[in-house]
Amino acid sequence: MGSGQVTDSSAPFDFRGKHVTVAGLGVSGVPAAKVLHGLGARVTVVNDGDDERARTQAAELETLGVTVRLGDGATLPEGTELIVTAPGWKPDKPLFTAAHEAGVPVWGDVELAWRLRDRDGRKAAPWLAVTGTNGKTTTVQMLASILRAAGLRTAAVGNIGVSLLDAVTGDEEYDVLAVELSSYQLHWAPSLRAHSAAVLNLAPDHLDWHGSMEAYAADKGRIYEGNRVACVYNVADKATEDLVRAADVEEGCRAVGFTLGSPAPSQLGVVEGLLVDRAFVEDRHRNAQELAEVSDVNPPAPHNIANALAAAALARSFGVSAAAVRDGLRAFTPDAHRIAHVADVDGVAYVDDSKATNTHATEASLAAYESIVWIAGGLAKGATFDELVAGAAKRLRGAVLIGADRTLIREALARHAPEVPVVDLDRTDTGAMLQAVQEAQRLARPGDTVLLAPACASMDMFTNYNKRGDAFAQAVRELGA
Template sequence: MGSQEVSSTVDWQGKHVTVAGLGVSGIPAARALHERGALVTVVNDGDDERARAQAAELEALGITVRLGDGATLPPSTELVVTAPGWQPDKPLFLAAAEAGVPVWGDVELAWRLRGDDGRAPAPWLAVTGTNGKTTTVRMLASILEAAGLRTAAVGNIGVSLLDAVLGETEYDVLAVELSSYQLHWAPSLRAHSAAVLNLAPDHLDWHGSMAAYAADKGRVYEGNTVACVYNAADPATEDLVREADVEEGCRAIGFTLGAPGPSQLGVVDGILVDRAFVANRQKQAQELAEVTDVNPPAPHNIANALAAAALARAFGVEPAAVRDGLRAFRPDAHRIEHVADVGEVAYVDDSKATNTHATEASLAAYDSIVWIAGGLAKGATFDELVTGAAKRLRGVVLIGADRALIHEALTRHAPEVPVVDLDRTDTGAMSEAVARAAGLARPGDTVLLAPACASMDMFTNYNKRGEAFADAVRARADESA
């Protein structure tokens, strides 16, 4: 069966399905299955006011909901559909495995349901990786739109895939962000083309090991029909392509920040060029866009743009649409976002840099930096990060619960760099952090919030952390005006 044919249909009438978890994926899954005649039971660990309100809405439709008990497999269950974040070692899944009951994620369910209304299903261009997924998917959607295609950025980006495949809009193609969690529970997914942007240790508590994490990322390549896009600077991504079982004729396409070889996209003299989807890739290259068309033109963001361009070109998009789509793209907030210049010092918010891999890319984008870092380390170590960035650091301001881990790495590998250690974890600490960073900065420097840590010790999420930084910077700008 070809990658873009409709997956084998399921007779849902009277089928006992357990949906694990209320929320962004669980509620649409429960509704969709109920509408198709399945006997749905939703189980949820939490039993708070919000969960009870959600449960009441589902129960009014005739869906059974069990709150406060997500561990027990309901009798007669024939299929479990899980929210992506539920860990594989939960008792519910162990019981399902023992009973021979399959477990799907919301992505798998969306894949199985696409086209069940008789419409031709839209092909999926899929993106995964440790960092850069959301930006790349949104760049890809912008390029596809510039080509005149009906598309949407969906999946882990926050837009339900179920809503996309079951909604009224008929898409030509979907730009799909997929997390390692989602891929773990999506055994039959077969994309038109897919990219793994990079691989670095992350979510190892969930996956159990780096090998298992990488294997789940690599699932995105299974059954690809046209292109498996990999990062030439990250050999682990190319290894995943080699291991994938793809359809005959599917090609390995690399992207690089250097001059590209045949079957690669890369950069030559400030120009993004394509030596993969041209008539004579041994001797010819196609100009796609200028580096200055990428916003912002930081090295890791240029890599994101090349990956997006590779997927678009795999789908047949013309070069002019790549350029126009990249020019039209605007990054989400808190991703290398320039907030203001104050006293000839640039202030940049990259609160989304919640792990060392993302922060490494962020630090590489600037020459002289006062770095604001810290938060919840999630088991990370910082020696390699500090070693690579030491020559760029004018100074460091540390905040958050696990700041000592970064301080220790700085002491070992950058002892000459001045460090301000703020012994506070209240939300007001950010204002002091910005003030102390300003005191360390010199004209031409960049004060960079790239925490390398999660935010929940001090803030609700990385968005709130970034907003606190931006508010503090704007207050300083107002004072100096």
């Protein structure tokens, strides 16, 4: 099923008196319900769950006059004229089937934000949008840092945790927004039209939600539809360029590539330790503009340099100076648990990349170091590890495996890196991390990197990847105590 029949983003939508159903409570549903109620809509919220948190949220909304139905997210409320859904709700849910049959459009919270961005007579801030399987949050944060360095009023919003609805309906005015978008959000945003957008990479992920790699890629590619200035793609990932070619963009919108190699015309790349622009310069066939040094990127791992180039390309598409790119990258500090250097102990570096929850992210992490004792494992989410292990085998000094699905990684190591010593910890309790770090210390030699890059989700042992990374950092501190 498609994402709804309404696609004309210029058409006004008068919410007064309209019956709007909000699908799902949580971080997107509650703000959406409040905004719609404030616009005069008759709002009904439906939610699958009926737990304590849902009941608390429901009580808050009901005091405003919003109707909430807990434990029933499948039935289309009678008279519904529009559905606004939480991004994680799958397209094949009975609610959406009923909506499709009734001719009721389905929007996500991003679509709603897009429709509301120029209400109240104020100028709408353009969106510089980023998606991809990995690196989205870091790239959007880098982009926001660059835009701030250029003196622009901006914010990093969207899937990054700051609500787009809050950004477009709040009192603060922006010159431009740095927007992270997931494949879920893009699926439910049929009329989004960004100033410029980037797809960083494509690898199998969330296929249970999308149904196929083709459907996943198509939803990612929606970010390019209607772009005005630049569609930024990854030269090393042909699938991203294919999405650009398939996109229907405004006349004059350009394809701009980023590469870790020397850039061709209409690309950004790396030359002798410098980040270089051959896209947003006069006579790009002959000229290039130095933007920053590789050492200005923190950390200067290959995939993070690619993130920086993508962020720079989007900023340059908005007219930002080379100096602002450099200053913004220098000012950027990565979030915790993203290739975070924890400590050096006895000549060995300990690095926390707990955010590497899939094989694509872990592949990039492993590529950043020459000699690695790898701590991995957790919930595999249906992933296989042969390609990952085969590509990293020459860099592995050893491996320490934890978590519910560690056997899958152990078997891949046996097939593709049989000479690498492996410690298999038959534990899924949180205390296993201290033992894992101790075993990694035993395997490591001066000059090595002990790298937590699990290639798996954390929920078998930890609440989330943040808690897993915190446990790793604490264990490292105990080594050096």
